[in-house]
Amino acid sequence: MYQVRFYKGDYQWRQKQANQDKCVAYVEHHFNASPNLQSDYTVVITSYNASELSKNWGKSYALRISKEFSVPLGGKGGLLIGGYNGRGDGNLKYTYMPAILLEPLFASNPIHAGWIRSAEGQDKLAKMLADSIIEFFPDGSLIGFSVGHKYKTSRPSDRGAPLSGGGTEADYAEIVMEKAKSLLEKYSPSAVPPPPVIPTVPTNDVRVIKDGKELWVYTDIDEDDELTWDTDNRVLYISSQST
Numbered sequence: 467m468y469q470v471r472f473y474k475g476d477y478q479w480r481q482k483q484a485n486q487d488k489c490v491a492y493v494e495h496h497f498n499a500s501p502n503l504q505s506d507y508t509v510v511i512t513s514y515n516a517s518e519l520s521k522n523w524g525k526s527y528a529l530r531i532s533k534e535f536s537v538p539l540g541g542k543g544g545l546l547i548g549g550y551n552g553r554g555d556g557n558l559k560y561t562y563m564p565a566i567l568l569e570p571l572f573a574s575n576p577i578h579a580g581w582i583r584s585a586e587g588q589d590k591l592a593k594m595l596a597d598s599i600i601e602f603f604p605d606g607s608l609i610g611f612s613v614g615h616k617y618k619t620s621r622p623s624d625r626g627a628p629l630s631g632g633g634t635e636a637d638y639a640e641i642v643m644e645k646a647k648s649l650l651e652k653y654s655p656s657a658v659p660p661p662p663v664i665p666t667v668p669t670n671d672v673r674v675i676k677d678g679k680e681l682w683v684y685t686d687i688d689e690d691d692e693l694t695w696d697t698d699n700r701v702l703y704i705s706s707q708s709t
């Protein structure tokens with residue numbers, strides 16, 4: 467139900483192509499960088515003309531990253547509006563659809579760089595992005611992806627900031643986006659486990675149900691028996707001594 471298309475060329479060109487294709491959402495992926503190697507926060511940038519939907523989507527993504535990696539939120543609740551370091555405007559303002567620019571972690575921070583380089587860190591970043599898209603655009607359709615810096619006509623060798631310990635911002639942003647694309651294109655709402663099946667006829671039986679499948683049932687039980695669930699020890703006590 468989702469289709470992801472990567473847009474290449476200069477930023478304005480990418481956005482105009484995404485408009486023509488009628489993308490329902492547009493994401494540009496970066497990693498942050500700072501001369502201060504300790505810099506440690508997650509932030510999403512929107513253009514000055516961004517809709518409330520863009521802002522809420524951006525905040526939700528930043529919050530997911532902040533929780534997953536235990537990194538503080540930058541900006542205001544994880545959000546910076548247009549023009550920050552000259553970004554946000556040119557990268558997003560030509561889009562007709564909700565659009566966000568991601569700066570989830572710092573390429574310059576050695577700890578963050580380790581996460582960015584690891585397959586596990588990339589998988590988490592991709593899942594947070596895909597989950598935020600599924601939450602805000604549940605009807606699916608075409609999503610536009612833009613890898614920051616890479617594939618610009620005007621400066622083809624630009625790869626953004628160097629990653630502490632080796633590699634570049636843009637090459638890793640692309641890896642994360644490719645993983646998010648694969649998650650989104652595989653996603654199907656029916657893959658979500660069905661709700662547990664609860665008997666429609668009221669009985670006194672006690673059941674264990676896992677993922678909608680009944681594993682165990684205990685029938686020798688009266689409606690006057692007392693049931694107590696011990697949360698700490700995960701024991702269900704049945705007492706037939708009527709009091």
Ligand SMILES: [Zn+2]
Nearest residue numbers: 496497614626
């Ligand atoms: Zn960048």
